[in-house]
Amino acid sequence: MKLNSVDISKTASASSIVFEALRKAIIEGDVKEGEPLRQDEIARMFNTSRIPVREAISRLEEQGLVKTQRYKGAVVSGLSATEAEEIFDFRALIEPEVIRRAVPLMSAETLDSARTSWAAFSASSDPMSWGDLNRDFHSTLYQASGLQYHLDVIDNAMDRIDRYLRAQLVMSNGMERANEEHIAIWEACVAGNAKQAAELTRLHISGARESLIQNINSLR
Amino acid sequence: MKLNSVDISKTASASSIVFEALRKAIIEGDVKEGEPLRQDEIARMFNTSRIPVREAISRLEEQGLVKTQRYKGAVVSGLSATEAEEIFDFRALIEPEVIRRAVPLMSAETLDSARTSWAAFSASSDPMSWGDLNRDFHSTLYQASGLQYHLDVIDNAMDRIDRYLRAQLVMSNGMERANEEHIAIWEACVAGNAKQAAELTRLHISGARESLIQNINSLR
DNA sequence: CTATTTCATATTGGATCCAATTTACAATAT
DNA sequence: ATATTGTAAATTGGATCCAATATGAAATAG
Incomplete structure (x- = not known):
């Protein structure tokens, strides 16, 4: 017999959680434009390593919400x-x-x-x-x-x-x-x-x- | 005296190189739709670890060129x-x-x-x-x-x-x-x-x- | 023989460690 | 005092290692 296995709680990846949280914070203006996103700091806030944070930042950059410079990190994009x-x-x-x-x-x-x-x-x-x-x-x-x-x-x-x-x-x-x-x-x-x-x-x-x-x- | 220091060769990050290469391969159809992108395989092709590959795939997903499922990996998106x-x-x-x-x-x-x-x-x-x-x-x-x-x-x-x-x-x-x-x-x-x-x-x-x-x- | 269940393998997600580069600041020369 | 240089700390990029999950084949029950 087969049980109706229901996905009770589909855990999202850490990277997605960080991405969504940062996206929300940016579009709502909780982190101001020009403000740097420190990988270490964000990682500590979410109790993860910097790896998922970096993937989240990559995605944010692809969306145009942050700008990154090699070895300098990411800052929130502004709009002229x-x-x-x-x-x-x-x-x-x-x-x-x-x-x-x-x-x-x-x-x-x-x-x-x-x-x-x-x-x-x-x-x-x-x-x-x-x-x-x-x-x-x-x-x-x-x-x-x-x-x-x-x-x-x-x-x-x-x-x-x-x-x-x-x-x-x-x-x-x-x-x-x-x-x-x-x-x-x-x-x-x-x-x-x-x-x-x-x-x-x-x-x-x-x-x-x-x-x-x-x-x-x-x-x- | 100040010399005109010119950036001779600004090396791109491994992640960017992988991203651009994969993007080109996908839009030109060199990797067919539905085809899985194996992190390990791609990493070996570029002589890197899987970390930059994963960042590249994150960006490709944000662009809609690949679709990923947790623990299952990324496949090239198709278009109906x-x-x-x-x-x-x-x-x-x-x-x-x-x-x-x-x-x-x-x-x-x-x-x-x-x-x-x-x-x-x-x-x-x-x-x-x-x-x-x-x-x-x-x-x-x-x-x-x-x-x-x-x-x-x-x-x-x-x-x-x-x-x-x-x-x-x-x-x-x-x-x-x-x-x-x-x-x-x-x-x-x-x-x-x-x-x-x-x-x-x-x-x-x-x-x-x-x-x-x-x-x-x-x-x- | 077919369906189910183990169980080993492959693959991805994440943590930790190391290298490359920038940044901040003190030391020095002019 | 100001500008330059040297050096340590901070930060990012990447490699390696471990954990979580999926996949597929062998084993087993019916």
Whole structure:
């Protein structure tokens, strides 16, 4: 007889754990740009040797989140205003197309899940969670497209500007504005109006771009 | 007195050397999809230990060129027809916009270098070099845009479909057709007609997509 | 003979150790 | 005082060793 062997707890590799933790710390700004990542220090924090740390750093570098120099180590990548603008331009190109193709494929569950996301975003009084909830809302809708490669690329772009986007939400009326735009996008999706959802998404991103440009100097 | 100290030969790390070599081997199809990458074997080939090999594989996985399973190792990623189509769609979205923004910034040197590329492409009788020359042509033009992030993303997309694109150039009249389209794109750039260059680029990519769909089943 | 179970081998993941290089700082010369 | 040089400490890159897991073949039960 064969037992239904269920994977109770699939332990992730140390390297993956370190990678995810560092990625999160970087995109949330817990480690500032330019700050060095000391292998030894990180290894001690995770009770591992430096080997998994080095693999994690290799992966972070491939993602563009850190820059390394031989024998000098890794530092967290920064973004110039120009580079940040470029990434917003990139998003403004990709995301409208992704949501346009996603709209006809959205299930009731998808729309409900997205509504939950913007409701939580709207109701949250904790600025630290805004960034996550914002990403949740958009990625829930995008996932309906089934365009995995596009989704991966968007994730990377978001990772690079996450810090600046969070700062953006906190300052001025960034939060309120984003919230209103989310609702409008969501309503277009519910109405099945793919073109409108795409255009609203484009405006949502372009607007964030313009706000960021105005404020980027005060952020550094 | 201070001498002009010039870095004569900056040695790359073993990990980088292995990474570049494996990347090249994968995108050119020298290691087939599904084929396992044995750390020990690769380490022996490069006269190193497995440590740099593992870092190289980590980076390749982050790029999506290999897939790894814990304790089972890495295998070269394949692409389903659907995934290949998605990447062509992605390129058809990005590259026209990049060349559109590049055209007004193209110097005489850029145009000359691109002409050299398509001339070499056109004249080459070696199918193995077609893929490289094709990429050279496009990236020369794109680089004028100065959009580094876009360029990086395009490079990754190209890496994933490189194998299939090469096969595409070899079969039927792929090579002749690509050549004619390159010349048309180049002429639009010379004329400073950004919109036309963008539209021709879009058609160039869509055309390749359609050919690939028709032939992808015979490729596997 | 077939299915299951050992058990040896192969392979990967991680720890420890050593070498190469950079960095910080003291010593010295101008 | 300032700049240069020498040297020790800190840090990274890589090699070797050990542990954890998978794979495959032999042994065994039915």
